[in-house]
Amino acid sequence: MTDIQLYNTRTRQKQRLEPLDPANVRMYVCGPTVYDRAHLGNARPVVVFDVLYRLLRHVYGADHVTYVRNFTDVDDKINAAALARKQAGDPRPLEELIRERTEETIGWYHADMDALGALRPGQEPRATEFIGAMIAMIEDLIAKGHAYAAEGHVLFRVRSYKDYGALSGRSVDDMIAGARVEVAPFKEDPMDFVLWKPSDDDLPGWDSPWGRGRPGWHIECSAMSFELLGPSFDIHGGGIDLQFPHHENEIAQSCCAHPEGGFATIWLHNEMLQVEGKKMSKSLGNFFTVRDLLEQGVPGEVIRFVFLSTHYRKPMDWTAEKAREAEATLRKWRGLVAGIEPAPSPAPEVTEALCDDLNTAGAIAALHRLAGAGDLAGLKASAGLLGLLGEDLGAWADAPVADLGGWAERLAAARAAAMDSKDFAEVDRLKALLIGAGVEVRMSKAGVELVPGAGFDPARLEALE
RNA sequence: GGCGAGUUGGCGGAGUGGUUACGCAGCGGAUUGCAAAUCCGUGUACAGGAGUUCGAUUCUCCUACUCGCCUCCA
Known part of the structure; x- marks a missing residue:
């Protein structure tokens, strides 16, 4: 035991x-x-x-x-x-x-x-x-x-x-x-x-x-x-x-x-x-509810992650910066484990951290190592022990549904032409539009890949059509 | 006033009596038309003082500072 x-x-x-x-x-x-x-x-x-x-x-x-x-x-x-x-x-x-x-x-x-x-x-x-x-x-x-x-x-x-x-x-x-x-x-x-x-x-x-x-x-x-x-x-x-x-x-x-x-x-x-270094209180104007945060678009999973990144016996400072970092980490991990079947049990390193007086920060560090080592099944199973990366909390990270295929083709064609002409003006223009709409543009020898990013707004792209 | 917790690299944040987590940011490189993403590399920090010890960031004491509770507020 x-x-x-x-x-x-x-x-x-x-x-x-x-x-x-x-x-x-x-x-x-x-x-x-x-x-x-x-x-x-x-x-x-x-x-x-x-x-x-x-x-x-x-x-x-x-x-x-x-x-x-x-x-x-x-x-x-x-x-x-x-x-x-x-x-x-x-x-x-x-x-x-x-x-x-x-x-x-x-x-x-x-x-x-x-x-x-x-x-x-x-x-x-x-x-x-x-x-x-x-x-x-x-x-x-x-x-x-x-x-x-x-x-x-x-x-x-x-x-x-x-x-x-x-x-x-x-x-x-x-x-x-x-x-x-x-x-x-x-x-x-x-x-x-x-x-x-x-x-x-x-x-x-x-x-x-x-x-x-x-x-x-x-x-x-x-x-x-x-x-x-x-x-x-x-x-x-x-x-x-x-x-x-x-x-x-x-x-x-x-x-x-x-x-x-x-x-x-x-x-x-x-x-x-605490909030931004101070006790949360109505008089300081930094008092807010969980619902306030959720309605501002801070996902519950992000709140959870921020909480768990500090040991429970230490004062925990809620900051917008932490929320931003947590969201980036979770988005990255969710991308990694999408479609991955979780391992049968959490990684020992994670369980051991939690068994040591709920060292959740240590457990999260272990999660980072699993991600870095490419043990995605282990990452998913271990995160589950912390209540993270589950299906129940994941809706926020789902990219808005949009067909970027047309844009990818246009960009790829422009790029192919530019490779010959050495005039990249059109490629850069398209790229700027896409990035402006929150799309992550990845170009490599293999081709063009468009990934909806954190701030992706399909409406802005449609307006550009 | 009483009781208690804390002070770790640019930031966040674990941990350990001797091999110096982890994340973010930064820097260098690979890659790229340029980028992004990714990958590789890179940072000896532990509030101050005294003590114990072969050796302390880690143990003890003192000082400073921060914070919490003692009052409805988790």
Whole structure:
């Protein structure tokens, strides 16, 4: 069995993945809050963990990997969006507006992530479908002394879990010293966090032992991972920004509710995405969604390639220049592997790179070597492990349909004449026209070859006829 | 203030205690009427300082700088 080494944030070192059950390798990744289009930063973990998912399926078998990624559809931003519609005059009940908003957003999310070539996880639970499980877990935590109800809220008693802070390397005392915690009179300790909070009539809510309310953010992942993967599973992933507090709180909840389990064995966190060297933010005006990029004509496969060209644990800078280079590389490779039957398995060099803590940049370098060595079957198969060069993402690279035969004949005839007359004016004229229309002109002793290039525009040629 | 990550050739970006990836750009050559495409060749860079070592870009410490999280934002 191939060894997969992964950097475990919890232990701060690489370790060998040793699945609790190799027949069912289990991975949970924190998914999006579905209130709006996914921005580019949201897409990085999706692509990163998609590659891991593909690698796990390759190593353990496609039927032996369970991948769960949740949809957070209980959230104040969603409520705000729905409330805004209601105040704009929509007569429907709030619950319906919320459901409509989340449905719509999930549809967008699927479309956008599909465009990046990300396989859909086997299970995509929604928080709203697991409210009962959350309430049960909260009750259990109260019974075990790890949580307490106060003024319609239920809070997790951070001091009751001695390892709190272990994942992110903080101590409760340090954090309180930092004094950036919300103080509330009903909290026993400023660090205690909300498991359940009351909802007024303008907010979605569910009946609970503590009155009508809604869950806090963190409990959903604890409840859903337990329901779908059990008290112990192999991998938990997400963006590094989730390390604290979200994942810290998940660990506290899950380990206290299910001390019989170990929760996640390996914690993986991808670093953040930047744009042209700066954090993507609305105020800087460099904020954009995946859909924005796709609509600008940046193919999903190009986005994917750019993401994978930087190791997931390093900040990734999105630049237009990288997109340009990625597109050129992919176009070239697609030309090479067109019509080639992929090898039965990926090249060892590529698999080994990925097995070394998802060294996707190293894997891409290996792809370059395969291309250079002319191992096109190997290139195609290996790229497939990275989710590249597949049929599903290739439409962008297909040249527009156009018959260039007439142009080729004219050019060839002019060239033949020029060879005798030594007057190449007509040849150069035709060549300039073709190049201007985005056609790559290749002339050799063997003859004239016209290849539609990246910016090929058949309309411009027709206008010249 | 607390915690953490990072600083590699013109650019991007891997990696390694000693044989110096890979891509793009550049340069030289082959080829071409000229080009394009292609092919061949070409570049000893690892923030600064100290230490460990026979030897450090790679390990340790210090300094500088950059960035992230700690706050709804992946």
